Amino acid sequence: MTKFTPFDAADYLDNEETIAAYLTAALEDENPDMFLVAVKDVARARGMTQLAKDTGLGRESLYKALAPGAKPRYDTLLKVLRALGVSLHVKSAHV
Numbered sequence: 001m002t003k004f005t006p007f008d009a010a011d012y013l014d015n016e017e018t019i020a021a022y023l024t025a026a027l028e029d030e031n032p033d034m035f036l037v038a039v040k041d042v043a044r045a046r047g048m049t050q051l052a053k054d055t056g057l058g059r060e061s062l063y064k065a066l067a068p069g070a071k072p073r074y075d076t077l078l079k080v081l082r083a084l085g086v087s088l089h090v091k092s093a094h095v
Contacts, residue, residue: 013045016085023086033068039077040066042084054083
């Protein structure tokens with residue numbers, strides 16, 4: 001019998017290019033939960049404890065804010081993204 005280990009995206013988010021591509025793909029999905037899951041994966045790859053220190057938020061608060069179905073405040077999401085070293089950019093959808 002073949003034994004498989006569960007896939008964890010955080011295991012592969014080990015450089016800036018990969019992280020940017022992953023978050024961009026998540027933003028393109030129509031399901032808003034996909035972006036929160038992607039940010040959480042990046043946060044876990046970088047270390048949730050360090051992220052909590054960098055943002056001034058508690059670890060439990062971060063997990064709640066990044067859970068599917070959560071409605072995090074814009075300022076919370078901005079703190080998290082800045083602490084992760086990423087930024088969002090807007091472009092025309094008609095290009």
